[in-house]
Amino acid sequence: MVSTASVGIARGATVGDFVARRPTTTRWSDNDMYGHLNNAVYYQLFDAAINGWIMNETSIDPLTAEALGVVVESGCQYFSQLSFPQTLLVGLRISKLGRSSVTYDLAIFPEKAADTDPIAARGRWVHVYVDRSSRRPVPIPAHLRQLFETVTTD
Amino acid sequence: MVSTASVGIARGATVGDFVARRPTTTRWSDNDMYGHLNNAVYYQLFDAAINGWIMNETSIDPLTAEALGVVVESGCQYFSQLSFPQTLLVGLRISKLGRSSVTYDLAIFPEKAADTDPIAARGRWVHVYVDRSSRRPVPIPAHLRQLFETVTTD
């Protein structure tokens, strides 16, 4: 794939910039007619990394939690191709931690990439915590904020 | 869902701003545990609208075309919830038409929305045309450029 002018996402990141990582396998159905991961799949992988991390580190149950993190904005830049059957890593960190909102800085790269390798794709992802019923913003629950602070870079 | 400060995508658009529209049905599997369309689904819908429009209007075969439009950047802002079993419309127009690249301005809204209704989500999508083999940028093929010009707003 080709380079593109960056819009709101800084270029030049390398694998080593992303210390918190979660592995993900790919699927035959992830590859589209061009033989590479369809662009929408990256968002499934970001979602799995963020929520898998939160669910593994806390006791949150998405079916009953009172505060839900809903996506109000997402974005991705694609720097190089990835394709099934590669195993990948999703790197995550938090670039901005607000009262109700969390902005994730995400990266995807092959499992065996070296720390000095460029990342293959970079994502931006904003969760706003809302009340399950009213869907109005609420403060990030304390135990989540505590977790988020461990990967916040700002 | 909640409002969010706009990042690179203008707010305030209404359904009537998007004249070129393609219908899309939703699927049970599009709804996630929160009972609304998963954020990654929006990108599947954008992709279907753009490529369906191109394939219906031209004779392009994605399995053999020499110039491929690959996604180098995508993004979405989510303004209000959508969910299965709604039928939706994807509105599309082109905000920037370059030598090799096309920047789409996309919207999603319910099939029965009025022209003055706000859109439910807004997308940004950059295709760069590349050679099938080398994956290096090439000029947008003439018959595609001709089609693209019919929905270009800049």
Added chain:
Amino acid sequence: MVSTASVGIARGATVGDFVARRPTTTRWSDNDMYGHLNNAVYYQLFDAAINGWIMNETSIDPLTAEALGVVVESGCQYFSQLSFPQTLLVGLRISKLGRSSVTYDLAIFPEKAADTDPIAARGRWVHVYVDRSSRRPVPIPAHLRQLFETVTTD
């Protein structure tokens, strides 16, 4: 695609055998590397047709309903290829209506197929109604049974 010996699913059905139909659009991401709808997509379409029909005809809310229809068995035979950007129809009828279980007989074919055309794929699908909490079988709720009887062929 090729014929195959039938295993538990009768061959020879035509479009006209399926009177109850629901339209579905396809997506770029539905096509796999072979340029046709990935086999798993057919199950998403069956699911959308069954649940979309039930949700449109009744007032059921999947997030709160006490009795859930969970899939205990599914199957599909693929007779001819379908691919994005085709618009398709999913035909549905019920071949067996039990106390807790419903067996659907499903078909997929192009929107413009004639009644005498063979169907492109045939599905078999068993829902068992269970209690939301215990996940133990319960009788099919009366208003659903009433709906189901309208398309039962046995």
Added chain:
Amino acid sequence: MVSTASVGIARGATVGDFVARRPTTTRWSDNDMYGHLNNAVYYQLFDAAINGWIMNETSIDPLTAEALGVVVESGCQYFSQLSFPQTLLVGLRISKLGRSSVTYDLAIFPEKAADTDPIAARGRWVHVYVDRSSRRPVPIPAHLRQLFETVTTD
């Protein structure tokens, strides 16, 4: 989930019956509104396991191979619930190896299941090898047949 009378798929299998296994991660978007893996996802996992195994063990390129394995029939029985963020294993073996067709016997279970545990789901999957252009059946290529024989149980 509940038991169901077996239709063409033998019950009672345990994890230990499936020696050839491939790991798979799950995704937030795999869970549907009932909080468990959507039934169509199982087919994505079967597909990934079969094709990932073939692609890792041979030098086949799905975009250029002359003989394609297309799915003519698939089926699954769901015995117990699985859900994101579980890591799973897909077990595979071949129950019937024909001239052009291969019938897979598949299982899904949690990564940490013991050999004596029952499997969570069982799949049946028939690939027929066809010529890329004509899509007519061809003999299974010799190097694939050699691979297939290593996991054939009949």
